[in-house]
Amino acid sequence: MSISQKHPFHLVDPSPWPSLGSLGALASTLGGVMYMHSFTGGGTLLSLGLTMILYTMFVWWRDVVREATYEGHHTKMVQIGLRYGMILFIVSEVMFFLAFFWAFFHSSLAPTVEIGAVWPPKGIEAIAPWEIPFLNTLILLSSGAAVTWAHHAILAGAKQQAIYGLLATIFLAVIFTGLQAMEYVEAPFTISDGIYGSTFFLATGFHGFHVIIGTVFLIICCIRQYMGHFTSKHHFGFEAAAWYWHFVDVVWLFLFVSIYWWGGN
Numbered sequence: 001m002s003i004s005q006k007h008p009f010h011l012v013d014p015s016p017w018p019s020l021g022s023l024g025a026l027a028s029t030l031g032g033v034m035y036m037h038s039f040t041g042g043g044t045l046l047s048l049g050l051t052m053i054l055y056t057m058f059v060w061w062r063d064v065v066r067e068a069t070y071e072g073h074h075t076k077m078v079q080i081g082l083r084y085g086m087i088l089f090i091v092s093e094v095m096f097f098l099a100f101f102w103a104f105f106h107s108s109l110a111p112t113v114e115i116g117a118v119w120p121p122k123g124i125e126a127i128a129p130w131e132i133p134f135l136n137t138l139i140l141l142s143s144g145a146a147v148t149w150a151h152h153a154i155l156a157g158a159k160q161q162a163i164y165g166l167l168a169t170i171f172l173a174v175i176f177t178g179l180q181a182m183e184y185v186e187a188p189f190t191i192s193d194g195i196y197g198s199t200f201f202l203a204t205g206f207h208g209f210h211v212i213i214g215t216v217f218l219i220i221c222c223i224r225q226y227m228g229h230f231t232s233k234h235h236f237g238f239e240a241a242a243w244y245w246h247f248v249d250v251v252w253l254f255l256f257v258s259i260y261w262w263g264g265n
Contacts, residue, residue, distance in 0.1 A: 004143060009066065017056050021053060023052060024056055028050050031046030044097075064236070067228075069224075069229045083220060083239075086239075086244075090247050097206070100199065101203070105258070119263065124189055124196050126196075126265075127260065132179050132180075136180060141249065146168040147241075147245050150163075154238060173213065204255060210248050217245075220237075221241045224237060
């Protein structure tokens with residue numbers, strides 16, 4: 001914090017990244033529409049837009065890491081604001097998944113005559129919950145325990161233990177994703193098989209996407225831990241990843257109980 005600064009807040013410097021990210025979003029949206037309607041150059045514009053978005057994400061978060069780790073801008077007050085922001089983001093994600101659960105229970109609690117007045121609908125062979133889904137539940141819960149191990153290691157100043165905990169979490173996350181991909185390949189129904197296929201693949205698919213995002217988040221945290229960015233007093237970047245990962249765990253428990261176990265019987 002500057003000597004002349006009399007408050008603990010961080011007044012950010014002018015940055016080109018919001019403008020670049022906006023242009024990337026515009027290019028990817030227009031490119032996506034053009035590509036789906038077979039316009040020439042739509043795929044190129046879509047690829048350019050996505051590349052701009054990914055580049056913006058990298059350089060913007062790189063600047064945030066620099067501000068936090070090397071420039072000392074993330075004071076206790078700034079960290080409180082970041083925590084509120086992460087909490088609100090997770091709440092918005094809860095609402096996102098709530099829509100899928102709403103659609104699932106709306107259709108399953110009172111199945112209409114069009115689907116045979118039964119759930120699962122006639123002609124649908126549900127996935128057995130006590131095979132890959134139950135194994136994935138154990139794997140994801142174990143990964144939650146591993147990330148908690150890493151958190152306690154950071155608080156205790158045990159750098160190597162924290163790295164081991166993060167590596168274990170990442171390893172389990174990759175196994176979870178691989179098993180879910182195998183489940184999708186062998187599933188006896190598709191996303192186009194009525195309301196059951198739509199709700200199943202949308203809910204579990206978006207959860208799988210969140211697992212991939214969380215895995216990338218944890219990989220970055222593991223690299224930062226190896227580089228010595230985190231201390232027992234200053235490690236919000238890791239805390240945000242751990243909160244996100246626990247959120248992913250909880251959503252999966254609801255998915256397993258409602259869609260695989262209850263909804264598949």
